[in-house]
Amino acid sequence: LVLVIDFGGQYNQLIARRVRENNVYCEILPCTTDIEVIKAKNPKGIIFTGGPNSAYLENSPKINKEIFEIGVPILGICYGVQTMAHTLGGNVRRGNNSEKEYGKTQITYSESTLFEGISTNTVWMSHTDLIDVLPEDFKIVAHTNDCPVAAMENTEKKLYGVQFHPEVEHCLEGDKIIKNFLYNICEVSGDWTTDSFIDDKIKELKEKIGNKKVLCALSGGVDSSVAAVLVHRAVGDNLTCIFVDHGLLRKNEGDDVERIFREKFDMNLIRVNCEDRFLSKLVGVSEPEAKRKIIGEEFIRVFEEESNKLGKIDFLVQGTIYPDVIESGHGDGGASTIKSHHNVGGIPEDIEFEIVEPLRELFKDEVRKIGLELGIEEGLIFRHPFPGPGLGIRVIGTITKEKCDILREADAIYMDELKKAGLYTDIWQAFATLPDVKTVGVMGDERTYAYLVGLRAVTSSDGMTSDWYKMPYDVLEKISNRIVNEVDGVNRVVYDITSKPPGTIEWE
Numbered sequence: 384l385v386l387v388i389d390f391g392g393q394y395n396q397l398i399a400r401r402v403r404e405n406n407v408y409c410e411i412l413p414c415t416t417d418i419e420v421i422k423a424k425n426p427k428g429i430i431f432t433g434g435p436n437s438a439y440l441e442n443s444p445k446i447n448k449e450i451f452e453i454g455v456p457i458l459g460i461c462y463g464v465q466t467m468a469h470t471l472g473g474n475v476r477r478g479n480n481s482e483k484e485y486g487k488t489q490i491t492y493s494e495s496t497l498f499e500g501i502s503t504n505t506v507w508m509s510h511t512d513l514i515d516v517l518p519e520d521f522k523i524v525a526h527t528n529d530c531p532v533a534a535m536e537n538t539e540k541k542l543y544g545v546q547f548h549p550e551v552e553h554c555l556e557g558d559k560i561i562k563n564f565l566y567n568i569c570e571v572s573g574d575w576t577t578d579s580f581i582d583d584k585i586k587e588l589k590e591k592i593g594n595k596k597v598l599c600a601l602s603g604g605v606d607s608s609v610a611a612v613l614v615h616r617a618v619g620d621n622l623t624c625i626f627v628d629h630g631l632l633r634k635n636e637g638d639d640v641e642r643i644f645r646e647k648f649d650m651n652l653i654r655v656n657c658e659d660r661f662l663s664k665l666v667g668v669s670e671p672e673a674k675r676k677i678i679g680e681e682f683i684r685v686f687e688e689e690s691n692k693l694g695k696i697d698f699l700v701q702g703t704i705y706p707d708v709i710e711s712g713h714g715d716g717g718a719s720t721i722k723s724h725h726n727v728g729g730i731p732e733d734i735e736f737e738i739v740e741p742l743r744e745l746f747k748d749e750v751r752k753i754g755l756e757l758g759i760e761e762g763l764i765f766r767h768p769f770p771g772p773g774l775g776i777r778v779i780g781t782i783t784k785e786k787c788d789i790l791r792e793a794d795a796i797y798m799d800e801l802k803k804a805g806l807y808t809d810i811w812q813a814f815a816t817l818p819d820v821k822t823v824g825v826m827g828d829e830r831t832y833a834y835l836v837g838l839r840a841v842t843s844s845d846g847m848t849s850d851w852y853k854m855p856y857d858v859l860e861k862i863s864n865r866i867v868n869e870v871d872g873v874n875r876v877v878y879d880i881t882s883k884p885p886g887t888i889e890w891e
């Protein structure tokens with residue numbers, strides 16, 4: 384295990400990723416973590432991340448000095464090396480205008496285990512402060528024109544630090560620096576793979592759950608599906624999955640979930656068909672947040688009713704993944720609610736089950752890899768994200784079954800054409816929406832007055848920001864023609880070219 388100690392930098396997850404890519408398991412902990420907790424984890428190495436503060440200011444994040452005495456190798460990056468220098472008696476100060484470095488920078492390396500095998504000299508800098516006096520027993524092992532201490536080390540105490548960012552792509556051979564730190568300094572074995580993850584996790588789940596009963600709210604999304612299959616591998620029929628089909632799903636989605644989990648994986652699956660129940664609650668409701676609230680609450684009610692029928696349940700499986708953990712740990716508190724995503728499709732807050740989160744340590748692409756290894760089909764693993772309230776927020780305004788059916792057909796054609804054109808996996812998320820708008824058209828000399836379908840496709844890495852996808856015209860043309868010709872009730876198609884911000888990905 385390698386610990387990444389978080390000082391609030393923007394590349395923290397990237398550092399964790401780089402470590403994982405070397406088949407070394409790692410966790411991110413806030414810098415405020417008690418030193419005893421850090422020691423108890425028995426890490427083989429520790430990495431301090433960057434951060435936006437100045438190490439010499441009183442209110443900046445600090446680290447307990449004891450960490451430098453436990454004998455575990457430490458690599459400080461950017462703020463991480465500055466806080467190391469400051470804590471150990473060196474001096475950090477604000478650079479004057481010519482000393483600040485941003486972006487690609489030429490560097491001169493001296494001999495150090497950290498830089499073994501590196502033949503280039505371009506790094507990625509992003510700093511205003513700099514170290515101008517080394518702590519005792521440290522030596523400089525790299526410098527640039529403007530930065531006298533671009534890297535420092537105390538090999539005896541195994542303390543290392545770099546002012547630049549070896550974790551970013553633009554830092555040439557940065558991966559070698561991380562490798563050198565992990566393999567040559569921390570001397571880790573690098574045997575953490577998805578295979579070993581599956582075996583270890585199944586063993587751990589077996590021990591934890593034993594013969595007790597486990598419940599899973601299966602949505603058909605990647606995370607809950609992989610979590611469910613993993614737990615099923617460990618405890619078999621002691622797992623029951625509840626799949627609430629609220630009638631706001633994509634075409635064939637409910638049947639697919641049934642086919643995959645009940646037929647292929649032979650799992651205990653309860654599919655609750657409650658389209659009428661949800662649609663009747665939603666009659667006449669057009670405000671997006673009101674719709675989300677109704678769908679979310681009704682979901683919880685259905686889930687509770689079904690789980691009550693099962694008698695005593697001890698555990699509840701959740702598909703929480705690592706970015707969720709980190710994001711909630713950092714909860715910025717002051718953020719305004721743009722959309723109440725996380726209240727939807729959730730589970731009751733006052734539950735009495737113990738939560739099992741088998742994917743808690745994994746990034747999305749690792750979850751996908753494990754899903755494939757567990758034998759879940761690619762169509763499900765690589766499916767675009769789908770919101771909990773489903774078509775409820777893609778039928779704009781009031782919802783009816785007729786509108787949902789029209790939208791399902793249009794969306795299915797859209798996805799089909801994207802897949803045929805080989806574009807589906809280039810796109811983060813694509814979907815059709817049905818605004819509450821009818822327009823006039825002409826078909827076979829006849830006047831039509833029918834719905835308008837909106838198409839959206841975006842690229843993004845996390846859904847927080849996104850750009851509209853530059854869809855080839857011929858593909859758009861084909862999709863538009865097919866939708867207008869094949870979907871009754873639609874006579875016009877438009878393509879959304881708004882980025883986020885200022886738009887959001889969904890229209891509601």
Ligand code: XMP
Binds near residue numbers: 772886
């Ligand atoms: P927005 O529309 O906020 O969407 O740009 C960002 C991502 O979140 C998804 N989304 C939701 N997911 N419940 C969910 O579970 C919701 O209410 C919800 N609203 C948006 C959206 O599909 C996109 O992936």
